[in-house]
Amino acid sequence: MASFFLLNLITMKFHYGSDKLDVTTATQLAEGKIKGVFNKTTLEKIQKSHEHIEHMVKANKTVYGVTTGFGILAATKISDEDAATLQHKILQSHSVGVGNPVPQDIARLMLITKVHALSQGFSGVQFSTIERILWHLENNIIPVVPEKGSVGASVTWLRWLICSYLLLDWVKYFTKGQNTKRKRS
Numbered sequence: 001m002a003s004f005f006l007l008n009l010i011t012m013k014f015h016y017g018s019d020k021l022d023v024t025t026a027t028q029l030a031e032g033k034i035k036g037v038f039n040k041t042t043l044e045k046i047q048k049s050h051e052h053i054e055h056m057v058k059a060n061k062t063v064y065g066v067t068t069g070f071g072i073l074a075a076t077k078i079s080d081e082d083a084a085t086l087q088h089k090i091l092q093s094h095s096v097g098v099g100n101p102v103p104q105d106i107a108r109l110m111l112i113t114k115v116h117a118l119s120q121g122f123s124g125v126q127f128s129t130i131e132r133i134l135w136h137l138e139n140n141i142i143p144v145v146p147e148k149g150s151v152g153a154s155v156t157w158l159r160w161l162i163c164s165y166l167l168l169d170w171v172k173y174f175t176k177g178q179n180t181k182r183k184r185s
Contacts (some may be wrong), residue, residue, distance in 0.1 A: 009094030016130075017042035019110075030108045036134070038119065045121025046130070053124030065090070066124075096144030107142045 012034040014025055018041065024164045056063050066083070069076040070090060078086050101107075115133050118125050136142070 013037045015039050015042065015080070016116050017045065017121060021116045026112050026116075029112050030105060034116070036112070042112050042119055042121065043127065045105050045120060046125070046127050049121045049124050050126050097148055099147035102143050102147055107145050108137065110145065155163045 012028075014021070014029060014034050014036050016036050016038055018039055019025070025034070025132055026054065029036050053063065057067060060067075062068055062077075063076055064070075065086075068074050069078060069086070102110075105161055115130055115137075117123075118133075120132050
């Protein structure tokens with residue numbers, strides 16, 4: 001009976017972006033006890049959201065933080081040439097942190113909750129970004145996230161930024177339980 005339950009648990013699936021993510025489910029995803037998947041509707045929502053942002057940019061519409069600056073610079077138009085630089089600079093300016101790293105299992109849970117949030121189809125993110133986060137999870141390449149944020153960033157914001165840095169090769173990470181510095185390519 002117990003082996004049937006374990007076999008059934010391993011074959012259970014969680015649908016990112018559409019199923020309700022609770023602590024138990026997130027933990028089971030992190031431990032590999034259930035598999036996270038995407039249904040067609042979720043993939044369509046992600047794609048539609050991304051296409052909407054692309055359309056807005058091509059139509060020269062104002063999109064906060066995409067075609068404009070942030071905060072007091074929200075009314076300042078950013079050129080196409082400077083858009084990528086802007087995105088990198090906002091990450092850099094808000095990602096100062098200190099203290100011991102949060103436990104690796106907590107950092108894994110952070111990535112799982114980020115995948116689920118991005119899979120809601122409201123962010124405009126490309127699906128390839130979500131796939132990249134999942135690749136890091138599947139290959140056990142987990143960011144080293146400091147426990148305290150700076151004055152310019154709350155701890156929560158800092159932790160998401162550090163997770164974003166993983167995708168940009170700008171961060172230390174855990175692999176096979178070791179703390180490693182990733183080299184920028």
